[in-house]
Amino acid sequence: MNITFPHLGNTYIAAKVLFEGLGVDYTIPPLSSKKTLEIGCLYSPDDVCLPFKIMIGNYVESIQRGADTVLITGSCGPCRFGEYCELQKKILLSLDKDIKFIVIDEPAKIGIREFLNRLSMVAKDSKLSKAKKIKALSMAVKTINLIDNIEKECRFFAGFEKNKGEFARLLKTVKLEAIEAKGAEKTLKVLEEHYEKLKKIEIDNFKNPIKIGIIGEIYTIIDPLSNMYIEDILMNLGVSTRRTLYPSWWVKNTVLSGLKINFSKIYKESKEYLGLCIGGHARECIGEAILNYKHGFDGLIQIFPVGCMPEIVSKAILPDIERRYGIPILSLVVDEMTGEAGYYTRVEAFLDLIEGRKKLCI
């Protein structure tokens, strides 16, 4: 068994730690690129959402490198993501690739027993004792929390740095070094060292950079290829960004909701507008919009793929939040056809708009 998985932000670093800790064969798909997207578009239905296409591209590139099992998360609906695994399996089968899928659904939906059963399938080939397997899993969880925290802090403090580009450089090197490190322990060590370095980067507390919250559909805001590297671009422009939806957030949220002890602030804030889960992360989008306002952010950028049902609903709600709280919101819709020029023009104009408002202290 050689396990692969679709890319989602920094999960590949945590996956590496997990599989190396377990002693299981694995393949990390090459970082998503235009080529990945091309492969994905070739084999996917045209109308399906962008994440689906990139994921298919990831699988195919991994299978070429020897993978035979796909590990993904599910959601059991209600948005299209709930059907991804079935459809993707069929597409791969039609390409004469009989690939096994291990779908990690929320324990709340499939029950704790089935959840643990599926987790154990991942470690089937591992010869280690149960205690060591659990240790590997806990190291992976620690990894994802650590790398996501590093990224979060880099992106937020980038607006405050004294020497331009230090946080961007650190973020780039930590990922490169982490993936090249041999073994689970060494990878974690690389992360810990960089986290220490990060704390030492000089920041200027008197700076007043533009602060932007990134909200919207979880995959497109995490995956830089789908959102055309928006966070990197904003970072280069000296803008501080904040995004709550990281893979580590997802892990925590999933576990807590499985244990029915999730009292996240996000849901409290969004309740007035969206009381029910309508699939995807629409409630999180609304809740985050309000929370970002309360944290003193200057503007919000919502990103979602063409045809994303939950985000279309939240897009319709956002103008209300814009008027009520007086926070500017820019909605960007992406797919493989998105033109770069128009996209960046909008982002640039949005930053100008915020700067103009800041000058007048609105």
Add this chain to the structure above:
Amino acid sequence: MYLGIDVGSVSTDIVVLDEKLNVMHKLYLRTKGRPIKAVQEGLYELSKYYKDSDIKAVGTTGSGRYLTKVLVGADIAKNEITAHAIAAINLDREVRTIIEIGGQDSKIITIENGVVTDFAMNTVCAAGTGSFLDRQAERLEIPIEKFGEYALKSKNPVRIAGRCAVFAESDMIHKQQLGYDVSDIIAGLCNALARNFISNVAKGKDIKPKIFFQGGVAANIGMKKAFEEILNMEIYVPEHHDVMGAIGAAILAKEQIEDIGKTSFRGFRIYDMSVKPNTFKCNGCSNMCEIVELKENDINIGYFGDKCGRWSRVAV
């Protein structure tokens, strides 16, 4: 004097503003897919009237802003949304809404107290923008300048499906085959495009008077009338509506130069330089940006097109 250059998809506009921001000179050239040539032609024209030392600052805007910035050595390259807004606010502090329809995109900008509060751009289709109208005028064999007059002649505009450029054209052909009057069809088209603009681009935006109509399409009085009828508000078309982007760029350049001091303008002489762009893929990371390198007589004058600044920051 301040130079503003707006390199758009269809037209390249160049203006020269004096100290008090009055338009001294304006040029409206066709880009024809060769932005470098269009800018060079414009500068050649201007070199007859001005010396290099007359120009205190240069600003560029439009989709060709980065290329032009490197080419002419501009002090600032700003997006066209900001440029249009700055030009309008400078002309009239009362302006609250700007409808701008250019060659391939249409925008709405809302303004409060002289500050941009919201904007939107067409996303899915270019129906209703300049190049589409251009094409229809060509097909009907009516000069584009006369398009508006035809629309005004109409008494019973027909209804045209304006959601998509291709379908709008099929619908127009269909109406022609049924024998409708050309001016009724043109008026119907203007109405359809204005309706499409209001329900698509301007969806969810507060349209408040005073409204400015800018961009090349504002020359079309048929479109102006269609907007006035749909919004039931008066629409103002500023005198220099076709070069407002360039005016905005020049104003922004003036503001910029107050901060940085000296212009990096490379002079009018670039009109007879042989400037060639060369593109290559950067292999620095998985982004694989396509980098454009500008060469003047085989000497590198600058790079752009990268996302991380690795190339564009290279001092040449």
